[in-house]
Amino acid sequence: MLFRSCKEKACVKERVVAPCSPLPSEKPEAMASATLLKSSFLPKKSEWGATRQAAAPKPVTVSMVVRAGAYDDELVKTAKTIASPGRGILAMDESNATCGKRLASIGLENTEANRQAYRTLLVTAPGLGQYISGAILFEETLYQSTVDGKKIVDILTEQKIVPGIKVDKGLVPLAGSNNESWCQGLDGLASREAAYYQQGARFAKWRTVVSIPNGPSELAVKEAAWGLARYAAISQDNGLVPIVEPEILLDGEHGIDRTFEVAQKVWAETFFYMAENNVMFEGILLKPSMVTPGAECKDRATPEQVSDYTLKLLHRRIPPAVPGIMFLSGGQSEVEATQNLNAMNQGPNPWHVSFSYARALQNTCLKTWGGQPENVKAAQDALLLRAKANSLAQLGKYTSDGEAAEAKEGMFVKNYVY
Numbered sequence: 001m002l003f004r005s006c007k008e009k010a011c012v013k014e015r016v017v018a019p020c021s022p023l024p025s026e027k028p029e030a031m032a033s034a035t036l037l038k039s040s041f042l043p044k045k046s047e048w049g050a051t052r053q054a055a056a057p058k059p060v061t062v063s064m065v066v067r068a069g070a071y072d073d074e075l076v077k078t079a080k081t082i083a084s085p086g087r088g089i090l091a092m093d094e095s096n097a098t099c100g101k102r103l104a105s106i107g108l109e110n111t112e113a114n115r116q117a118y119r120t121l122l123v124t125a126p127g128l129g130q131y132i133s134g135a136i137l138f139e140e141t142l143y144q145s146t147v148d149g150k151k152i153v154d155i156l157t158e159q160k161i162v163p164g165i166k167v168d169k170g171l172v173p174l175a176g177s178n179n180e181s182w183c184q185g186l187d188g189l190a191s192r193e194a195a196y197y198q199q200g201a202r203f204a205k206w207r208t209v210v211s212i213p214n215g216p217s218e219l220a221v222k223e224a225a226w227g228l229a230r231y232a233a234i235s236q237d238n239g240l241v242p243i244v245e246p247e248i249l250l251d252g253e254h255g256i257d258r259t260f261e262v263a264q265k266v267w268a269e270t271f272f273y274m275a276e277n278n279v280m281f282e283g284i285l286l287k288p289s290m291v292t293p294g295a296e297c298k299d300r301a302t303p304e305q306v307s308d309y310t311l312k313l314l315h316r317r318i319p320p321a322v323p324g325i326m327f328l329s330g331g332q333s334e335v336e337a338t339q340n341l342n343a344m345n346q347g348p349n350p351w352h353v354s355f356s357y358a359r360a361l362q363n364t365c366l367k368t369w370g371g372q373p374e375n376v377k378a379a380q381d382a383l384l385l386r387a388k389a390n391s392l393a394q395l396g397k398y399t400s401d402g403e404a405a406e407a408k409e410g411m412f413v414k415n416y417v418y
């Protein structure tokens with residue numbers, strides 16, 4: 001059986017499966033009774049040998065493709081570059097609708113020029129590449145130039161930041177479920193990704209969600225896992241390292257144990273289907289939610305508890321071949337997200353444990369900017385401060401001394417869409 005498109009390097013192995021033995025009722029001697037021999041449809045006794053030979057089951061040959069894709073070496077290299085010590089990902093891939101909400105929060109209109117001005121500010125922050133190894137872009141930004149007319153992908157490359165691209169097409173209601181959603185975007189994905197690669201992208205992101213208060217139903221978990229696995233296989237075929245992101249939403253009153261239980265199930269399914277789709281684990285990155293209590297749970301967890309639960313989950317479910325675990329912030333405050341990451345890096349881990357934050361890197365930066373050109377430098381400093389704090393947390397060396405009260409404010413939004 002051929003599982004994936006067979007590239008020139010793919011190596012085909014054949015396995016011979018032994019024939020099944022006949023069921024008792026099919027045994028030839030069971031047919032050799034005198035009564036049966038009288039029946040006209042049976043072969044003559046002299047023909048028995050020939051008939052038995054013809055009816056004997058033949059060995060079945062199964063061809064298996066052991067995957068070796070054209071981009072394998074490059075994928076491993078890209079993933080390792082992104083998962084390099086003291087660095088993580090800047091998620092700046094808000095869709096135009098979400099970016100509009102961010103701009104509205106500082107009194108700006110959602111125009112292409114305003115989105116361009118804000119994204120220019122982010123990517124041109126001096127020395128950003130010391131702390132940031134990859135930047136996830138929305139399609140508009142991948143093809144956009146800065147306000148000074150330089151291609152954004154070129155600025156990133158100069159900063160030694162790998163450009164990435166959000167490739168999912170967002171969430172829609174999942175028919176037959178308990179008000180849950182599924183993530184669209186597989187149709188035409190291969191050709192879109194081939195074009196993104198040409199444009200300079202080297203990794204991709206697909207975010208689907210699982211809601212604890214709405215179940216989660218078996219159907220929603222399976223759909224999320226299968227979609228991620230297909231996306232991961234298609235991305236690898238097109239030279240993009242897939243970031244696999246089944247976000248377990250913070251929404252709900254549940255405690256940390258329930259989050260742990262759901263996360264175990266979600267990651268088990270995701271790896272099961274990724275293996276079935278022949279995804280190469282050395283060439284992927286994960287973007288999990290940290291294991292925390294629901295946002296409306298009265299019992300709060302310390303960074304040490306979040307770290308214990310999250311690392312336990314990772315050890316149980318994630319093979320060490322995976323190079324990097326790049327957490328999302330999911331509505332935690334800037335400081336909380338950094339503290340939790342720092343707690344997880346107090347000892348050695350088999351994977352690079354780092355960040356891929358959007359809100360927890362950008363919140364203060366956006367407010368500081370406020371859409372005013374004279375605030376660009378201060379806003380870039382605010383971004384660099386958070387990037388550096390998370391870089392230290394990746395190395396397990398962060399302390400929250402001197403953090404502003406504002407950076408400790410949570411950013412949880414009920415039913416958040418990205």
Ligand code: 13P
Nearest residue numbers: 091328329330357358359
């Ligand atoms: P947050 O860090 O804001 O949760 O963003 C998650 C995400 O998927 C962005 O790419």
